[in-house]
Amino acid sequence: MRHFIFTSDGFTGSIHFKYNAEGFLIEFIIEADLTEKQLLYFYKNMPKLIEDLMVFKKDVKGQVKEIEPDLSFDNFWNTYDYKYGNKRRAIKLWEKLSQANKIAALAWITKYENNLRKSGHGKMYPETYLNQMRWEN
Structure with a gap:
């Protein structure tokens, strides 16, 4: 599983995307204060595949960072x-x-x-x- 966190100066908090081994989105968590416009944007442009997230990353103002898995x-x-x-x-x-x-x-x-x-x-x-x-x- 791969886990990415999106942060931006445009909102407070973070948005999490988790993808399975095949690269499909399996979990999407909003831990941010978003406006209705921002929420609609995310739902409309949901990166359902890791490849989509890489495109999304280039189009948005903010940072997308991959979190290393805890293999302990x-x-x-x-x-x-x-x-x-x-x-x-x-x-x-x-x-x-x-x-x-x-x-x-x-x-x-x-x-x-x-x-x-x-x-x-x-x-x-x-x-x-x-x-x-x-x-x-």
Whole structure:
């Protein structure tokens, strides 16, 4: 997932855009005081793809900055939110992963949880999730 923040002298606060691995907009958060005209502009010119955001970036007065993902084990542990099993083993498995696999592992958690709700299966221990690299299935 890629996360961008838009700020401008034209308003107070920030606007967040989050894109999935395929480059599609999956989250849009307004944490800014916008006028009705500004809101209408954003809704009309919503950058639905990362490529659209790059064009948007050139057309607007302000700054678009990419936020680096938090690839710490603590972020994984809290995002996975199933604090059972062997945490030390999970830490070692996490540390062995490449940056790309850490990003994929974090991004897959939401899909995995949706699949669990549909199937009725129980959640794996975090170290099992990491060891089996479930995001690759």
